[in-house]
Amino acid sequence: MSRHFVSIEGLSKVYPSKEQDLVVFEGANIGIDKGEFVCIIGHSGCGKSTILNVMAGLETPTTGTMIMDNKEASGPSLDRGVVFQNYSLLPWLTALQNVSFGVKARWPKWNKAKVDAHSSHFLEMVGLSGALHRKPSELSGGMCQRVSIARAFATSPKLLLLDEPFGALDALTRGVIQDELLKIWSETQQTVFMITHDVDEAILLADRVLLMTNGPHARVAESVKINIPRPRNRANIIEDPAYYKIRNYLVNFLVKRSGQLSGSAGQVGGATQEVDPSVEIHPQSEQSAGLKAAI
């Protein structure tokens, strides 16, 4: 599996308890290539945030390892930037100070002018050059999330982890920030791992979408290739012939198969299936011939 930039092997997380241990997920194998944008979708409570927190080093896995750039990744690190669902900005700092908080941690030797210039540049990229000196309480939710994205990108982590970054935003704002995220991603060539609830968002942003079965004992069941050429935007993407095939496949998984495959129904430790719905003939069918086992 070392061919991937990030490779996660046999990852599982168990929360021990007196009566019965809670196995949140198990046997998760995930490979992410450099510069790839991967989304993960699954029902609420299946353990997506737990996987992301383990990848961020904020939680220790019960079993399994994560190798990034040929080194084992354990514990939190500036190499893995995180954007939390609730922004997690420091409310006593301005937007600029919040971003330079990360920049200073990343490059402690930089002088103030350099830190500020670098930080303002990233705030500009997310369209916030007019709000540098405002505190989070003076910004809207969408603006806070942009600051949070700017903070993560500004430290140039090797892997960027986003936990439902747009979950709390209205559809309109979400669309605008998705476009900004795509822009900043294509400019920086970041490797991104993102949790989302939103199928359309995943199709718009991702190179690949990982599908999780329902928990407990959740598994990363399938890896779905989003075979739609870039640059994408919300207007032209629905005209792509593959769009509805992919969308139907994902929705079908979430509505039907995530439950059917969950728990003991799925073979524990089974490999993640790689799927490309754009070339499937009967994408809804479980027995599709196009499934090929990943390594």
Place this chain on the structure above:
Amino acid sequence: MASLNMKATLLSLLLLLVGLGIWEAMNQAPAASTGLSEYERMMGGADQEARVPPPSQVFSHAWHELSDPFYDAGPNDKGIGIQLAYSLYRVLTGYLAAALIAIPLGFVIGMSPLMHKALNPFIQVLRPISPLAWMPLALFIIRDSEGSAIFVIFICSIWPMLINTAFGVANVRTDWIKVARTHELSPLKTAFLVILPAAAPTILTGMRISIGIAWLVIVAAEMLVGGTGIGYYVWNEWNNLDLNSVIFSILMIGIVGMLLDMTLAAVTKLVQYED
């Protein structure tokens, strides 16, 4: 809003005037006649009833005192400014010493559940002790009235700061701690860059409570140890039966206490953040 403030000010002034008027009217000494003994004259007249001096007298006395607050005519006759300065010096010394210990210790207790559990019984037992109850022990050990008064201030102002710091530190949002961790901040940097600013409003609230208590306690402590200070001054003037000075110093205690509180409130405002 402006009109509300104006109305409130007018009402305050009105209440003040009414209060002063009643006080003035009820405490008029009967016309001085001949044949009063020294004691009778001192107590306000021939009717054997002790009288509080009316505000007009208190204010003229206050004017007199405040026109030369720093005179020093021997151990029993010092200006109000000197007495207040002694008290402030003791309060600030004891209070700062308490802050120097309470804030770092509060950090430790707030960050370590072990330390919290281990130290909590001591705090719970020591905190309810009246600070003045320490006085005899302090006098015995320190053998110095000045030092003992400062110690009593120290011991009474340490608890609110300690408890608020520990509470503020323990309740820093885990999200912010996660931000510090994902940015690989050292424990020291986390403490100064994240936990301290996050807990600062709670810590400052504790400091504000402490300074209030310290100012309450210093008056009593100085009445006990004597010598100098506003507490000693009040008691001394009572022994001199100079009620003008007693009332005047009561007012000064209130005003200085208010100024101390306003200072801390202003600092709290500086570190306050909106979540």
